[in-house]
Amino acid sequence: MRQALGGGISEEDARPRSRAWLATGGWYLAAAAGLGIVVLLFQEMLLSRAVNQMLRSENMAAQAGAVQVESDRVLDLLVEAESGQRGYLLTGRREFLTSYEAAAAQVPAALQHLSELDAGYVHQHDHVRQLEELAAAKRQELAAAVELSRAGDDAAMATTVGGPGRQLMAELRAVDAALTEELDAEVAIQGEASARALDRAQWVSGTGTVLILGLLITMLGLVRHRGRLEARRAQDARERSRLMDQLAHLATHDALTGLPNRRLLRDRIDQALARSAQDRTLIAVFFIDLDHFKHVNDSRGHAVGDEVLAQLARRLRAQLRGTDTLARVGGDEFVVVCEGLTSAAQADEIAAGLADRLTGGLEVAGQRVPVSFSLGLVVAAHDRICGEAAPRALTAETLLNAADAAMYAAKDAGRAQRRxxxxxxARRRTEREGLAADLGIALAEGQLWVAYQPLVRLVGNEPVGVEALLRWDHPTRGPVSPATFIPVAEESGLIVPIGAFVLRQACAQVVAWNALRQHHGRPPLHASVNVSARQLLAPEFLDLLERTIRDSGLPAELLTLEITESVLLDSVNGAADRIEQIAATGVRLALDDFGTGYSSLSYLRRFPVETIKVDRSFTAGLGHSDADEAIISAVVSLADRLGRRVLVEGIETPDQARHVARLGAHLGQGDLYGRPTVADQLHGMLLIAPPDPRPVLDGAVPAASRA
Structure with missing residues (x-):
């Protein structure tokens, strides 16, 4: 028995050994069972993760596509808004502004949708946040630019829709495309990783150590890829930040000189006004405009012009203190803001220093470019402007407009001046601007009308024509003197459409009178209309003249255009050629106000002038001033030798009429023969009253003076 059990081991010895073996085997069996359970649980976990990984991969692919589509939509809306803004600034057409507003209004909703799509998609990246920052900055920039364009500020267009702005938008698109490409690549890697994980999970039996090692390798690969991706994302974020900084700088600075633009300048002035109120100091604003800069561009090229502006900016900057602001607000316009001054004399010293800085011109590309500028200056405190109490709270626009007005006063004084x-x-200028606005309304609403004054042959007192004179009955001001509103019409350019109105009215009225005079057996009248230099040189004037003659039916020889000597002086702008073209149509010319200007006799020899009109200032002295009588006599003698007629203006008394007739003048005009009046009140004189056969020298008094 002992042999059978243990090979010489006693039964007593075998029993404890058997119990030890059983105990040890039990532990092995338990460990094996536990390991099996762990392996099975691990296998189930791996299978679950693999399935989840595949589902997540597919979900990420779908979300990535949706995010990319919505991201492109946001950028497309921004580009559409920018295009609408650019079109509106360049053309002023309303449809471009409507396009901008429609696109900009859709951006907030599109960003919200994009954020919702992005909520579960690669939470580590900041794709949407970057787009939101881009969109917010762009919306602010576009809105500010449109606001500036509505206020007439052309500088905003140069900085916000110029080439640099468009280039930055293109770069931002490129960065976004690169980021999207990286995210798409990650989705593909995630999918591939999930497939490998599933394969390893299916191969788990008996290979737990190898499986775990493979999974760790896969996880390390993904971690390494994620690190590279995060590094790329950080680089893209930095690039976006740089581009956004550049875009923000462009929105507030001039691209050529790097100086602040009007938008930033207004903010600087508002801050200076606030500090002025705190420390009770003065602020000075200088508005600088280069003289004849267009000639530099036209004669030497825009490259030289740009370099002139850049050098000028550097010179002005070198003259100023670190706390001063120098801004470029237009093509050749700069503004300097100096604060912390204690007296207006300090501002004058600064202005003199700026002028000295530019003395001698500039050296550009081996060429000496002479430079001069007109400067307007305003000195203000927070509640006073040029020593006067401000009517309202001062703003940046108030000071800029004041300095701008002073600059134009300097130009009116002959340029290269400081004012x-x-x-x-300024109040007078505001009054003129208001009058110009009212004048445009008057033309549209029929407040303007034409008065007529007879032109009379001195021998026989026979009316031979009428001069058309513009009148204005303002609804609140009452009658406005032509001496007041005609210069405003010239300055504003309204003289061109107003002159066309007078020409059409005069031609039509004289045609109507001539039809009645023909019925009464009277010779036709001629119409005399004043024409300014601005009208005469307008490109459409010749067509207007020919069309008016044709449409009214007035023969060209019955129309006389009255021009002044200032028009003849403007021959450099083509006035001489235009006068020759007018003469070729058969229309006659009269030289108005002769004797009050240069009175160059070469005009009478050079230009086809038929009638010389002697100014009324010489008529007033007849009978009292031998000099006035001698001047009229000399003009009449000269006109006779040149084959011209003389018309004397301002005849108000029979004695004056006798004097000018005795001196040999041919025609007369003045209140003696009839004041300027509406057409209906001249019917009697022009159509019914027969001519007086007695010459005025025999004591005949015109019918108008007897009435």
Missing amino acids: HYDPAE
């Missing part, structure tokens, strides 16, 4: 802002002159 302080004059509140009284």
Whole structure:
């Protein structure tokens, strides 16, 4: 028995050994069972993760596509808004502004949708946030630019829709495309990883160590890829930040000189006004405009012009203090803001220093370019402007407009001048601007009308024509003197459409009168219409003249255009050629106000002038001034030798009529023969009253003076 059990081991010895073996085997069996359970649980976990990984991969692919589509939509809306803004600034057409507003209105909703799509998609990246920052900045920039364009600020267009702005948008698109490509690549890698994980999970039996090692290798690969991706994302974020900084700089600075633009300048002035109120100091604003800069561009090229502006900016900057602001607000316009001043004399010293800095011109590309500028200056405190109490709270626009007005006063004084802002002159300018606005309304609403004054042959007092004179009955001001509103019409350019109105009215009225005079057996009248230099040189004037003659039916020889000597002086702009073209149509010319200007005799020899009109200032002295009588006599003698007629203006008394007739003048005009009046009140004189056969020298008094 002992042999059978243990090979010489006693039964007593075998029993404890058997119990030890059983105990050890039990532990092995338990460990094996536990390991099996762990392996099975691990296998189930791996299978679950693999399935989840595949589902997540597919879900990420779908989300990535949706995010990319919505991202492209946001950028497309921004580009559409920018295109609408650019079109509106360049053309002023309303449809471009409507396009901008429609696109900009859709951006907030599109961003919200994009954020919702992005909520579960690669939470580590900041794709949507970057797009939101881009969109927010772009919306602010576009809105500010449109606001500036509505206020007439052309500088915003140069900085916000110019080439640099468009280039930055293109770069932002490129960065976004690169980021999207990286995210798409990650989705593909995630899918491939999930497939490998599933394969390893299916091969788990008996290979737990190898499986775990393979999974760790896969996980490390994904971690390494994620690190590279995160590094790329950080680089893209930095690039976006750089581009956004550049875009923000472009929105507030001039691209050529790097100086602040009008948008930033207004903010600087508002801050300076706030500090002025705190420390009770003065602020000075200088508005600088280069003289004849267009000639530099036209004669030497825009490259030289740009370099002139850049050098000028550097010179002006070198003259100023670190706390001063220098801005470029237009093509050749700069503004300097100096704060912390204690007196207006300091501002004058700064202005003199700026002028000295530019003395001698600039050296550009081996060429000496002479430079001069007109400067307007305004000195203000927070509640006073040029020593006067401000009518309302001062703003940046108030000071810029004041300095701009002073600059134009400097130009009117002959350019290369400095002028302080004059509140009284500013009020007059405001009055003229208001009058110009009212004048445009008057033309549209029929407040303007034409008065007619007879032109009379001195021998026999026979009316031979009428001069058309413009009148304005303002609804609140009452009758406005032509001496007041004609210069405003010239300055504003309204003289061109107003002159066309007078020409059409005069031609039509004289045609109507001539039809009645023909019925009464009277010779036809001629119409005399004043024409300014601005009208005469307008490109469409010749067509207007020919069309008016044709449409009215008035023969060209019965129309006389009255021009002044200032028109003849403007021959450099083509006035001489235009006068020759007018003469070729058969229309006659009269030289108005002769004797009050240069009175160059070469005009009478050079230009086809038929009638010389002697100004009324010489008529007033007849009988009292031998000099006035001698001047009229000399003009009449000269006209006779040149084959011209003389018409004397301002005849108000029979004695004056006798004097000018005795001196040999041919025609007369003045209140003696009839004041300027509406057409109906001239019917009796022009159509019914027969001519007086007695010459005025025999004491005949015109019918108008007897009435």
